[in-house]
Amino acid sequence: MSGRSPTAQRLFWTLVLGGCASIRYGAVALAATASVCVAILVHRLDRPRRFRSLVRRIARRHAPTLALRRRQERFLDAYGNMIEDGWLRERDYFVERTVLPLIEERGYSDYAEPRFEEMVEIVERVAHAQVLPDERETPEDGIAYERYCADLLEEAGWDARPTGASGDQGCDVIAEKAGLRLIVQCKRYGRPVGNAAVQEVAAAALHWSGDMAAVVSNAGFTPAARKLAGTTGVLLLHHDDLLDLVPERRTGRRRAPATGR
Structure with a gap:
């Protein structure tokens, strides 16, 4: 059983216990077992949505700071190109140091690597959506x-x-x-x-x-x-x-x- 996913283990033990109960209680136990299995599967299928919601909540708690750093670390060079290197580093740093520990704590450690870019995109959207006061116009000289x-x-x-x-x-x-x-x-x-x-x-x-x-x-x-x-x-x-x-x-x-x- 150690090689199986948590969902597979829950389904297995639900079926085992439900099967044993059905010997004594019959159709009622079978119906209850089926309901529990459906609930486990629905919870599993909803996991990606709950993961994205968690990442958004974490990012929104820091939205003003993220938005300010996004504005500070993006600028136009002398040729009119938008330079974002500093912001991209800041964004990745936030995901690595702030988001990852919290999602691992909440049981999403298996998402850390395969969904890293998805977390980065969520942070970008949150930072971009945050409204900041108008930036003062800085002198060119x-x-x-x-x-x-x-x-x-x-x-x-x-x-x-x-x-x-x-x-x-x-x-x-x-x-x-x-x-x-x-x-x-x-x-x-x-x-x-x-x-x-x-x-x-x-x-x-x-x-x-x-x-x-x-x-x-x-x-x-x-x-x-x-x-x-x-x-x-x-x-x-x-x-x-x-x-x-x-x-x-x-x-x-x-x-x-x-x-x-």
Whole structure:
């Protein structure tokens, strides 16, 4: 019996027990056994629908975040092509880390691999259907984009100022809040930002005695940039994230002596 599916096992034992009962109770037991077998089969046939419904419920609980990440990680490049690489990675990550553990917990572990793409499609539809506030129009010019990011930080309660175009040592905006200093490099790009920006802002944080360092972009980040950011403590942010940014001293970040500048 160990090689049979749960449904086959339920049917087998229902027939065995029902057959035994029918010896004593006759037609009534046979009718009851048939009804139970039909119910088991209907429940089995309805399993794919219940699986899809479960995945939708999981995705809808995170719909605002998914929709925001979808907007942040999709952008037009300089040639007018929609670049979705970042969103596709984010979508798969959500399915792997959030959806799969829950469906396995609910008894759908056999669906994890063969129905992975179906789960991804459900997440895509949920994210696409979620209504978000209109996106602010971001400046095209790099210097104006730095000012725009500083203004967003000001809205979030930071004391922020752009450093200017020259002599910034990889720092475009300096912001302070709750006694902590944030060093920001702003990238208004038509492609994902690479790890060079992470290296630059990490060095700038040391130069400017920063407690936090971040690269802010409209266009997402490469896997290499994300990997390096994870080891250096640099935040990788979409400009939308600045309105919710809170002061937090990053692990490993040390304030340099004031005389070192």
